[in-house]
Amino acid sequence: MATIKDIANRLGVAVSTVSKGLNGAPDISEDLRQLVLDTAVEMGYKTKRMRKEELKKLAILVENMEYLKEDDFGYDLVLGFEQMAYRDKWDVEVVPINARVQAKERYDTYMLRHGYSGAFVMGMALMDKWMDEMNRTTIPTALLDNYVKMNTNVGYVGTDSYEGMSIAVAKLVELGHSKIAFLNGSPNSMITNQRDEAYKAALIEHGLEFDEKLVAHGYYVAESAPYYVPGMISAGATAILCGNDLIASGVIDECKKRGFKVPQDISVVGFDDIPLASQLKPALTTIRQERLELGRLAFFTLDSLMHKIPVSRTMLRPEFVERKSIGKAKK
Template structure:
């Protein structure tokens, strides 16, 4: 196991200087303190330090995801993570982050200073500094719906290929031959997976792929006004959406256009957020078990903290059929 003496020997400085750097003593320069922190992280000192605490702790880093209220996507994920951590005696701190905060404090330094044995990261983009840092980190880390080729980093998610196929087979089974796909954010791993899954499921259902029936909606409800009229012009009778929020926007746009759901157009969401059942009509959707995602994330992180290099954990989705999907309309 790495000790303060090992860090001091690597840097060629006194053990007392390393100790002061690790503990934020005022008589150590900022440059020396950062050098000590970086070296300690590189040598794997952080995990040992975290486990020496009376109650070891991990953190959840969150950006671009709402999690404070029960109806928000991240709420149950964080709750599940907390439950699994508490069962194993770990405390959890939830830390919102921003690009500005990431520019001020390096990823490894943040975890070492906070005494965290590892982290679960939600909502970061590939452009974020902490995401870039994960390629070389030795700190156990779990990502949601994102992948970094590093033995210290794993990811948890719901099988997008199976989820999209469930939705497509449901719609095709209702007679829909022109199915549009309103995806999430461009350049994200899960959006690319779902795009490929949509093309594959289209083929499995014996349908013809049409790039004009696909678009990126950036998980924004108001994107429906831009894309729904375009899909309808291509003859779409059903629209599969990458989130329930997008689907709610699609329902509103179809109402504005004077079209009936599902009489004229069927609509399907993704996630099964609480809002899905309250839509008018209630939304057919693909359920992600977000509580189980959070629990699985801690189990994966626990494995990584114990030296077991797990790459990924994928949960199974579930088709939830409600009233927003129905037989394809007969058009002359």
């Protein structure tokens, strides 16, 4: 392992300067401190704090996702991860991140500076700066819903969209639907792309034709519905699959507003099964992600990576939860 002296030699500065940089002393410029940290990471240097076994700390980094309230999508993910981590005597810190944090510091440097041995990263978008750094990071990292090629330090944890879509479309076909629309979420995410592909695969599996007029990308919010539902209904849709439950709640509202009954006129299926789903009127039929279990699997994936077992992906089966928002296709 590199020593402080190695770092000093490489940078051509005094050992004391490196030491100041590593320990965040105030009498050194921010630029130099950053350079010292970046070089330390690059050379595989670990601070004393990190080397001490008793300081075992993991991070859950959260972006674009609510997690504080029981109804939030991220709540059970955090809980499941923490449950497993505490059993293994890890401390877990949940840290919201954003573009500013990512612009300021490299991912590896951030992790080293905080003494995190690994992270579970939830909600990162494809265009994020740190997402690109995931291709090269040396920090064990479990990524929710994001896949990185080749890097043995990073594993992907998620729910099998293909199986979920396949079950949902099978059920709708059984109910006589053949014009099944799909209102998906924001395009700049791996999971959106995966669900698009899963939707297409499910149509093929059930002998239905793909019709561009029946698909659209909004955002993962209820407000997407008014923009796309009218067009889908004009194009003959009798059922609308949604990228998540929030979109579905907007779709139900929009259908009602336009005088269409759910499920008598239009069947609606959500994705995720957040607590809201069962409280909608009608109660939402949805493709459930077992978020508590997903959080637990994320810990397992991270634990494997920290033990140098290069898990590439761990997938959970979704569950089709049938409630009141789907019915027989209107003739």
